[in-house]
Amino acid sequence: MPGVALEAVNEALLRAQEQGAPLSVSPAAGLSELREALAQRYRRRGAAGVAAGQVLVTAGAKTGLFALLSEMLTAGDEVLLPTPNWFGFHDLVRRAGGELRPLPLAATDNYVLRPDELRRAITPATRLLILSNPNNPTGRVYSRAEWAAILAVTADFPQLWVLSDEIYEGISFGPEPVTTLLALPGSHQRHVVVSGFSKSLALAGWGVGCLVAPLPLAQAVAARLFSTGVAVPVPAQLAALAATQHAEAIGAALCAQLLPNRALMLRALAALPGAPAVAAPEGTYYVFADFTRFLATDMPPEAASAQLVRQLAAAGVEVVDGATCGAPGCVRLSYAVPTNDLRLALAQVRSALLPVAV
Incomplete structure (x- = not known):
């Protein structure tokens, strides 16, 4: 956890204790100072038109996603999702x-x-395109040029929204910072971003997310949040505010900490028999490893993928089954663990796979 976040929370709690006063309650849309800090950060990242009124603070990114989807979609609407995702x-x-x-x-x-x-x-029923940037589970990062090419297509469909999940935007190992969708022009004012603080800003467990949307949609989502839940507790928002104000330093430190583990995992996977030549993931702290060559050939791919995951679990390694992300036979491996634990896990992966290697 970033020290600046913990200090901000401790100061607020100590102040409340000294005053003998209850904690204040935030508006449903979030503290105004946090919304403004987030808007300023998006403006620094090239999204010049973002205002605080478009920013909402949510109880985790998933809450924000569901509130957005509930406002956007009606029965029969299609959501197009490039996979793996x-x-x-x-x-x-x-x-x-x-x-x-x-x-x-x-x-x-x-x-x-x-x-x-x-x-x-894209069909007449397609209401929303969702991209993750960086992508979970593949670590793929879309460049500004790729975004521009994608949006040149979506601009021809006025009914289409584009949603970018950018919760891993600060964990990037490419030569350029991750481009936010909000920095690209939107001809129909139908671009939205969902993010949070648990990944790039190391506030896992604090339950703080955020979203940015055109003002009418942001207001509708804020009304939904007010009607269906409670605001994020103020101490958690103060931690998020401190993290936002130091986002670049926190992200740089996190990437520096993860980099040796990333290299260790990539080397270990490349050393497995038959390893395919693939591009190293640019973002997140995952590697989406292709283990299709280790699948049983006498069962459907999804069942074989589930069996492979059970095999790894029996060896002591928990992974995400790629079949749940649209890619049976692949597994999502995290290197956001202590290095010694990672070395042990990679050795266990190797010992679990080699007996069935072709």
Whole structure:
């Protein structure tokens, strides 16, 4: 946890104790100073038009996502999701009344989303395109040029919203900072971003997320949050405010801490028999490893993928089954663990896989 965040919370709690006063209650949309700090940070990242009124503070990114989807979608609306992608989108879309339609991308060309394929995938029922940048689970980062090519397509569909999940934006190992969708022009004012503080700003467990949307949508989502829940507790928002004010330093320190583990995992996976040549993930703290060559060939891919995950669990390694992300036979591995634990886990992965290697 960032020290500046902990200091901000301790000061607030000590002040409340000295005054013998209860903690203050935040507006449903979040503390005004945190919303303004977030807006300023997006403006520094190139999103010149973002105002504090467009920013909402939510009880985690998932709460913000569900509130947004619930306001955007009606029965029969399609949500286009390039996959592999975070498994949680499926249930969120379903519960919000939409129908999720995967758009499979290939690891062999580093999960490129080609504009012509995107155009063919959009139908009159497509209401929303969701991208994760950086992508969970693949670590793929979309450049500004790639965003521009994608948005050149979506601009031809006035009914289409574009949502960018940017919760890992501060964990990037590429030559340039991650481009936020909000820094790109939107011809129909239908771009939204969801993010949070648990990943890039190391506030896991504090339950703070945020979203940025065009003002009418932001106001509608704020009303929904007011009606259906409670505001994020003020101490957690003060921690998020301090982290926002020091975001670049926190992100740089986190990446420096993760970099040796990232290299260790990539080396270990490349040393496995038959390892495919793939581009190293640019963002997040995951590697999406292709283990299809280790799958049992006498069962459907999804069942074989689940069996492989159970095999790894029996060896002491918990992973995310790639089938839940749209890629059976792949597994999501995290290197955000102590280095000694990572070394042990990679050795366990190797010992679990080699007996069934072809």
